[in-house]
Amino acid sequence: MKKNIAILFIFFACCKSSQAQNTFRIFSPDSSLRVEINIQQEFSYTLFAGNQRLLHCPYLDLQVDGSKLLSNKPAVAKHRLIYKKDLITVPVAYRNKEIRTAYNEITIQLKKPLSVQFRLYNEGMAYRIGLNFKDSVYIQNELASFQVDPASAVWYSQIDKRAGFDKFHSSFEGIYKKQAFDSLHDSMFTYAPLTIALPGKHRLAITDANLLDYPGMFLKKSGDLLEAEFAPYPAKEEMTAGEFPQLLVTERENYIAKTSGKRMLPWRAVLVATEDIGLPANDLVYCLADPPAMKDFSWVRPGKGTDEWTTGINLFDVPFVAGINTATYKYYIDFAKRFGFTQIMLDAGWSDYKNLFKINPALNMPELIQYAKEREIGLMLWSLASTLDEQSDSALAMFQSWGIQSIMTDFMDRDDQKMVQFYERIAKACAKHKIAIMFHGAYPPKGFNRTWPNVLTHEGVMGAEFTSGATW
Incomplete structure (x- = not known):
């Protein structure tokens, strides 16, 4: 009983919300990270490590039927807080056979068929948008923005449009280069993950996770922000000529996804480390993904x-x-x-x-x-x-x-x-x-x-x- 009371006390200490129902605060289980969520004219959040601001998102949004659903003071209907501790067994071990993980989570249900869910781990944070429409929906766009200290350095792989292809065609095999954030041009366009070295010791990686039935996230420079961009759905495809033919998108729709009206969209994740080695050792993306789709994968035999x-x-x-x-x-x-x-x-x-x-x-x-x-x-x-x-x-x-x-x-x-x-x-x-x-x-x-x-x-x-x- 005492153990349960202690866990409950920690849970409420780590997940706080204001009575005004438009600002929320959530901590990582070890309290090293916190996210402050502010729902005013825009839906925004800020990620902190102690008193240091690591990243600010001035707006996140979803555009459906021509309307931005998280703008113009979206009203909150209710919110739910949970703490979860888990031991994930990895069927085909790649770094670990088991992953011990814990997170605090807040789900903010709006007075619209939408919710926004945040999770804070000791290794980083993530959020995703939940849909609760009656029927399937066409998503015109999803807006995500990331603002970091302009004195930061970034590592990214520039996507340059190839002749005959639009910019969303990429083999994802580029050379990564390091550049000061404040020297990036607005022509900068890359795929996730993008790595950031903040002034001081913190390192970040911005990416998406649990990518299913949805386009992947690209990132572009826009003023002092990094903004998400998604490939529109193919309207027409043609098979290329040559030795290795492939389907080339020649025309795209005015939406990025047609999908179920009742689902969670992919996570937008920020991995956090205090030294370079901490990012490749970070299991946040794996933890955010759906569990194995089938019970038995014991037959998989990796090798060289x-x-x-x-x-x-x-x-x-x-x-x-x-x-x-x-x-x-x-x-x-x-x-x-x-x-x-x-x-x-x-x-x-x-x-x-x-x-x-x-x-x-x-x-x-x-x-x-x-x-x-x-x-x-x-x-x-x-x-x-x-x-x-x-x-x-x-x-x-x-x-x-x-x-x-x-x-x-x-x-x-x-x-x-x-x-x-x-x-x-x-x-x-x-x-x-x-x-x-x-x-x-x-x-x-x-x-x-x-x-x-x-x-x-x-x-x-x-x-x-x-x-x-x-x-x-």
Whole structure:
């Protein structure tokens, strides 16, 4: 009983609200962070660490049917405070097998079909907007703003519009550069996460989390603010020409999402650390994501493997012609077995790019599959995203019958709502056939690997493949 009273006392001490019902204050469980929420003409909040202001949001809003629903003194109907302590078991361990977490949360229900929910962890803060409409809704825009000390430094990857593509097409593989915030131009445009070094010891990372059925968040410079921007929903798409065709958005709608009228939108999160190493070790995004979508992911087996892309599948001093053929991949299997790898990659070319059932005639797949099985080496198969989407049910069933445990898909280069739905659809289809997947040229995972642990990697860094023929 005494323990329960103590917890209740801490809870009310950490979560305070004013009687006026338009200002609220919430603390992290260890009281190192606090958020002050102010609902006046705009819905705003400020994040503090002690007496230091880390970040200010002058407005957040949601535009539906041409109206901004959180502007013009939105009236509060009620609010609810909770404290939660949790032990999260990670089905496919990536940094930890378990994550101990705790947070204070406030949900502010407005006298509109909207709520705003804030969570404060010791590792940072997050908020999200909740919808309570009768029917599905078209969201024209979501507004989010972030103001930091102009003397801060930021790390970001500039997105420069490519010829023939709009600015929302990106492989998310850019070089990150450091720049003083007050020297940023209004042409600055990047994807989340964006990292900030405040004057003093604090480091922040701004991102979104639990990205499902919604576009990802980009960030742009606007005066003294960083503002969110979202890719509008595709109205028209065309398949590009060339060796690796992909769907190009040629026209967009005047809304960013059509979605259920009763749901929580993705989180807008700010990770907080007092030293650089604290950000990559921060589990906030994982904790904010939905739990695993299926009960059993024990069949997922991460590992290390070979890839032939950077070497052009070239081999020297071998008694056969190197290339996409049975002898070459047997050599790779032997190499993997000798050096402790768990799998090899069959990259682009093992099948027709537009038809996963049309196998390269130089490959004897039954022989190769048996050879790998006898040596306990897995085969990972490359696929073009548009082809995998068209043939997913039948192709994944074929892969499962072959004993394939993981695949890679490539050339998405977008994170509008339609593309995010593709990720969900493919992750679910792969899980049905007990196949793990790696997305290449992908937007950051944003917690997706918690909901779908069979998604091993969102590969979007400027990695080893860029060293081939590089001049930098």
